[in-house]
Amino acid sequence: MQVLYFAWMRERIGVPKEKVVTSAATVAELVEELKARGERYAMAFADMASVRVAVDQELTELSASLKGVREVAFFPPMTGG
Amino acid sequence: MQVLYFAWMRERIGVPKEKVVTSAATVAELVEELKARGERYAMAFADMASVRVAVDQELTELSASLKGVREVAFFPPMTGG
């Protein structure tokens, strides 16, 4: 599974994307696995109220299933326009 | 006093403007005087719900005073834009 990070999530974690092998069933479980990877991840995911998630390029919730998913992205609230 | 007519008011009455000498105190009184001038005027002022009036280039009501007024204009509801 490809995991992408944008904006300050990308800066905190230090990479724009990475391949992640996981058995997490939901986004929330994936977040817990990532947080356990070290301080940068723990910091990036410290305030989940400021984290948005897209699964296969569709905005969704932490409870979303990862079954068959190819791409998960984490980013702060969007500020376009 | 200058009296102006626009759109179908102008077409019905047959002139775009005319000098009117009147002792009418209000627009409503002026309308009655004009209606008495003949068929064209009577037709133009037949349906007062479709007549708007401006006194010295400000939209106003039939009850408006004509004291010191130099220009009165009659026209149908506006359809700009």
Added chain:
Amino acid sequence: MAVSVQAEDFNVGAEMAAMSAGRADIGALVSFTGLVRDMAGGSEMVLEHYPGMTEKALVSIEAEARGRWALQDCRIIHRFGPLNAGAQIVLVLTASPHRHAAFEAAEFIMDFLKSRAPFWKKEAGSGWVDAREADETALERWK
């Protein structure tokens, strides 16, 4: 005064460029362009207006809009005379730091202009255009 009542056509891009030229404090620019629709029957139209009062009415609508919203700039151009199908009739431009002010002010100006500025449309086929009930009720929103 940023109001023009004219027979000539206008260039929306040029008007927008003129509004934002030399400044970098505008966040939102909204434009409304009204065009002559090709109605079944007649494609030509004549716009009659009341010279003098028209300018006053537009200036007063603009002033009212500037009083309600924090506009950085505002421009109204309204044409008169013969106009073919597809021709531009009216342009309203509003500039503001924030988008809602720019949107609302432009819509407010158009709503008032529609039934408070002395213009009358006559279509080649069908004659004088009747005022629309909807245009009068649109004003309710701003009370």
Added chain:
Amino acid sequence: MAVSVQAEDFNVGAEMAAMSAGRADIGALVSFTGLVRDMAGGSEMVLEHYPGMTEKALVSIEAEARGRWALQDCRIIHRFGPLNAGAQIVLVLTASPHRHAAFEAAEFIMDFLKSRAPFWKKEAGSGWVDAREADETALERWK
């Protein structure tokens, strides 16, 4: 699909002309242009985006707008990359027979684009721009 996500600047006048060219059924054309405001501190900005998802999000917002209003045409252009103060960021164009549809659709698209399209602004002086509460509450209007 009338959505573009690009680094290049755009020409509002040309986009409007392209939309109305060769047709005379449009009554109302509304444009919204978002510009980089020169904030005290930093005048340069970088707009990061999520390639692929951005286009999808904009196409979906456009489809939603077309479902709600009788639009004759619609165009969204959003830039990414480094942008100086005064630069154009986003363009939304809507065409409709009537003005309220064109206004509302453009405002709807901007409201959703603001907090549902994956763009992030970083200002040279002050860092990542925080999402505004007001942008989230703006969506309530369309429920």
